[in-house]
Amino acid sequence: MITIAAMNADNYREAAQIAAECFSQPWSEKTFCEELSNSNAHTYVAYENGEAAGFLSAWEVCGAVDVNNIAVREKFRRRGIARALIGEMLGELGAVQSITLEVRKSNTAAIALYEGFGFEKAGERRGFYSKPTEDAIIMTKVLNGDS
Numbered sequence: 001m002i003t004i005a006a007m008n009a010d011n012y013r014e015a016a017q018i019a020a021e022c023f024s025q026p027w028s029e030k031t032f033c034e035e036l037s038n039s040n041a042h043t044y045v046a047y048e049n050g051e052a053a054g055f056l057s058a059w060e061v062c063g064a065v066d067v068n069n070i071a072v073r074e075k076f077r078r079r080g081i082a083r084a085l086i087g088e089m090l091g092e093l094g095a096v097q098s099i100t101l102e103v104r105k106s107n108t109a110a111i112a113l114y115e116g117f118g119f120e121k122a123g124e125r126r127g128f129y130s131k132p133t134e135d136a137i138i139m140t141k142v143l144n145g146d147s
């Protein structure tokens, strides 16, 4: 069973551990801890049968949301956990006009995930990523602001 919890003082280390497993330049445990006092942050940890499986971090500022990161541990992938995390975020947002994110051009899994939620390509950032260097695709989902 998949459950989603807001990130808190008891589980932020689990989110940092997942980031370390999934990214070449992960946020540190300290950065995750600092997010706990960021009033603009929406950060969630997903569990499958009680085991930490994924996280999502986004910031909501003046009706615009940026998704910073989403990751699911390899052994838990393709079971709907990322979809559940994005669904949780969408349900928790205030009156938001748009959601924006960057994704590596080669990351077909994440691009398919975002397209499934109605995100569309809005541009590119040349050489945005390092380790390895790669362009980013900017994807945006426009909302009606009433959510």
Ligand SMILES: CC(C)(COP(=O)(O)OP(=O)(O)OC[C@H]1O[C@@H](n2cnc3c(N)ncnc32)[C@H](O)[C@@H]1OP(=O)(O)O)[C@@H](O)C(=O)NCCC(=O)NCCS
Residues within 6 Å of the ligand: 022, 069, 070, 071, 072, 073, 076, 077, 078, 079, 080, 081, 082, 083, 084, 102, 103, 104, 107, 108, 109, 110, 112, 113, 114, 116
């Ligand atoms: C991208 C990522 C978060 C997806 O997590 P997940 O829990 O496996 O995704 P879900 O099971 O919720 O998949 C939802 C949909 O996304 C798409 N998708 C997910 N993984 C996919 C893959 N490997 N290939 C193609 N489509 C994929 C599919 O449309 C899928 O729906 P379906 O399974 O019904 O076909 C995960 O692969 C991951 O953590 N990757 C490494 C970190 C990363 O790249 N994060 C994104 C940074 S922008």
